Amino acid sequence: xxxxxxxxxxxxxxxxxxxxxxxxxxxxxxxxxxxxxxxxxxxxxxxxxxxxxxxxxxxxxxxxxxxxxxxxxxxxxxxxxxxxxxxxxxxxxxxxxxxxxxxxxxxxxxxxxxxxxxxxxxxxxxxxxxxxxxxxxxxxxxxxxxxxxxxxxxxxxxxxxxxxxxxxxxxxxxxxxxxxxxxxxxxxxxxxxxxxxxxxxxxxxxxxxxxxxxxxxxxxxxxxxxxxxxxxxxxxxxxxxxxxxxxxxxxxxxxxxxxxxxxxxxxxxxxxxxxxxxxxxxxxxx
Amino acid sequence: xxxxxxxxxxxxxxxxxxxxxxxxxxxxxxxxxxxxxxxxxxxxxxxxxxxxxxxxxxxxxxxxxxxxxxxxxxxxxxxxxxxxxxxxxxxxxxxxxxxxxxxxxxxxxxxxxxxxxxxxxxxxxxxxxxxxxxxxxxxxxxxxxxxxxxxxxxxxxxxxxxxxxxxxxxxxxxxxxxxxxxxxxxxxxxxxxxxxxxxxxxxxxxxxxxxxxxxxxxxxxxxxxxxxxxxxxxxxxxxxxxxxxxxxxxxxxxxxxxxxxxxxxxxxxxxxxxxxxxxxxxxxxx
Numbered sequence: 135x136x137x138x139x140x141x142x143x144x145x146x147x148x149x150x151x152x153x154x155x156x157x158x159x160x161x162x163x164x165x166x167x168x169x170x171x172x173x174x175x176x177x178x179x180x181x182x183x184x185x186x187x188x189x190x191x192x193x194x195x196x197x198x199x200x201x202x203x204x205x206x207x208x209x210x211x212x213x214x215x216x217x218x219x220x221x222x223x224x225x226x227x228x229x230x231x232x233x234x235x236x237x238x239x240x241x242x243x244x245x246x247x248x249x250x251x252x253x254x255x256x257x258x259x260x261x262x263x264x265x266x267x268x269x270x271x272x273x274x275x276x277x278x279x280x281x282x283x284x285x286x287x288x289x290x291x292x293x294x295x296x297x298x299x300x301x302x303x304x305x306x307x308x309x310x311x312x313x314x315x316x317x318x319x320x321x322x323x324x325x326x327x328x329x330x331x332x333x334x335x336x337x338x339x340x341x342x343x344x345x346x347x348x349x350x351x352x353x354x355x356x357x358x359x360x361x362x363x364x365x366x367x368x369x370x371x372x373x374x375x376x377x378x379x380x381x382x383x384x385x386x387x388x389x390x391x392x393x394x395x396x397x398x399x400x401x402x403x404x405x406x407x408x409x410x411x412x413x414x415x416x417x418x419x420x
Numbered sequence: 421x422x423x424x425x426x427x428x429x430x431x432x433x434x435x436x437x438x439x440x441x442x443x444x445x446x447x448x449x450x451x452x453x454x455x456x457x458x459x460x461x462x463x464x465x466x467x468x469x470x471x472x473x474x475x476x477x478x479x480x481x482x483x484x485x486x487x488x489x490x491x492x493x494x495x496x497x498x499x500x501x502x503x504x505x506x507x508x509x510x511x512x513x514x515x516x517x518x519x520x521x522x523x524x525x526x527x528x529x530x531x532x533x534x535x536x537x538x539x540x541x542x543x544x545x546x547x548x549x550x551x552x553x554x555x556x557x558x559x560x561x562x563x564x565x566x567x568x569x570x571x572x573x574x575x576x577x578x579x580x581x582x583x584x585x586x587x588x589x590x591x592x593x594x595x596x597x598x599x600x601x602x603x604x605x606x607x608x609x610x611x612x613x614x615x616x617x618x619x620x621x622x623x624x625x626x627x628x629x630x631x632x633x634x635x636x637x638x639x640x641x642x643x644x645x646x647x648x649x650x651x652x653x654x655x656x657x658x659x660x661x662x663x664x665x666x667x668x669x670x671x672x673x674x675x676x677x678x679x680x681x682x683x684x685x686x687x688x689x690x691x692x693x694x695x696x697x698x699x700x701x702x703x704x705x706x
Contacts, residue, residue, distance in 0.1 A: 229680055326639070404515075
């Protein structure tokens with residue numbers, strides 16, 4: 135990770151990476167999770183990471199304080215630079231990616247006014263905040279490229295499949311370089327390199343049109359009643375601690391409540407459906 | 421309507437319908453709309469109706485006051501009885517239909533403590549609140565039967581298709597009587613007599629897996645970014661006044677904002693997509 139970020143910053147900005155003996159924080163600001171990694175110069179230990187579950191659309195004004203909290207989780211020391219990727223700009227909180235990119239950069243400037251920001255762009259370069267604001271499509275949702283560029287260093291020819299909570303990236307790598315056909319998210323949705331199916335937040339009705347019910351099939355109730363995470367939880371494949379987003383009904387992350395959410399997918403409830411019938415719904419979704 | 425409700429009450433409870441000279445209020449308490457009709461004894465005029473948009477899951481505690489407000493909209497006079505159908509019990513606000521049915525009946529008892537309640541059951545009978553509480557599945561989501569029974573009086577042999585904001589009912593009527601294969605919602609989803617596709621509230625990802633984009637197709641972003649109502653609004657087929665639910669992003673019900681919501685379905689925005697490209701997304705959804 136260290137070499138990757140260090141090299142990329144050098145390539146992108148032409149700045150000297152040997153600024154001092156502090157650390158670089160690498161960030162991924164998503165729509166529902168904010169993550170960071172601490173890269174110490176000369177350190178050999180695995181880099182420490184921190185993350186907070188935070189849905190930006192529920193309260194955008196909290197982003198600065200979330201950034202400070204994550205930074206606090208990564209210990210003391212001088213931060214030389216914040217290296218940023220983001221997907222939060224896609225949130226409904228913003229009317230355009232341009233607005234979202236600027237909002238995220240404003241939150242960093244507010245949280246860490248004295249520290250330089252470097253923004254990762256599709257293509258593998260870091261750019262300045264000013265350039266990121268003026269060309270927001272080059273930095274919007276660029277984290278897939280960062281992952282692919284890093285993997286390409288170890289495995290020069292590969293098909294990278296990265297399954298997240300909400301989406302899955304499928305990225306061809308050739309000669310150590312990502313060779314994706316799409317650059318922006320719409321292009322990547324068109325090329326099949328971005329798939330809106332994940333392991334947790336995907337709504338059940340986006341995956342299945344019908345579910346098994348008493349020997350036949352029942353159409354699914356398209357009303358935001360359950361997430362794919364509820365299916366994994368009910369089947370014992372996902373631990374409650376790993377269910378890092380809010381439930382759709384605001385009720386607890388337990389097998390029992392997940393079962394109630396799943397039952398509602400065919401307008402059922404625990405009076406109508408047995409546990410085995412709910413398990414069958416879950417199994418059909420994953 | 422008058423005869424229908426009158427007869428059904430008689431059949432269901434054995435009570436004398438000639439209680440006095442007041443009116444009966446017929447209610448349909450849904451998950452996102454609360455509607456009522458006023459049936460005056462001996463009146464020949466079309467019965468007045470009233471409705472309020474109210475999503476029960478956002479604040480269940482308001483139901484009593486909503487009921488009083490709708491009743492107020494229907495003018496003065498003595499109410500002999502409230503005749504009730506409901507689908508609100510399916511809301512995520514309730515863990516089971518049993519809990520939901522009781523909650524709705526509690527709200528009526530709170531709003532109108534002195535007036536008898538009659539609850540419409542699948543099969544065409546009205547039952548007492550006590551029986552509705554003890555057999556909630558017979559009164560849960562029974563309004564489709566009421567519609568079909570009424571239509572059957574005018575058209576004895578028909579296939580009734582009732583397209584609402586969220587769902588569509590497809591109900592065979594033979595010899596003047598509904599002859600649906602399903603009784604409960606899960607059974608009706610299994611029989612194809614209940615379809616979770618409506619004209620307004622249905623999430624776009626429940627209808628389409630991919631949308632047209634620059635000569636090809638882009639997978640849809642399954643993240644609750646737009647409703648079918650946004651597509652109808654953008655195409656000029658739905659008036660803003662008819663968009664009776666909250667938008668997914670909390671922004672206004674205008675063509676411009678609907679276009680932004682639709683663009684986000686393929687992770688686009690107004691910087692990335694033209695108006696014609698957004699119109700193509702809308703046209704593919706409806």
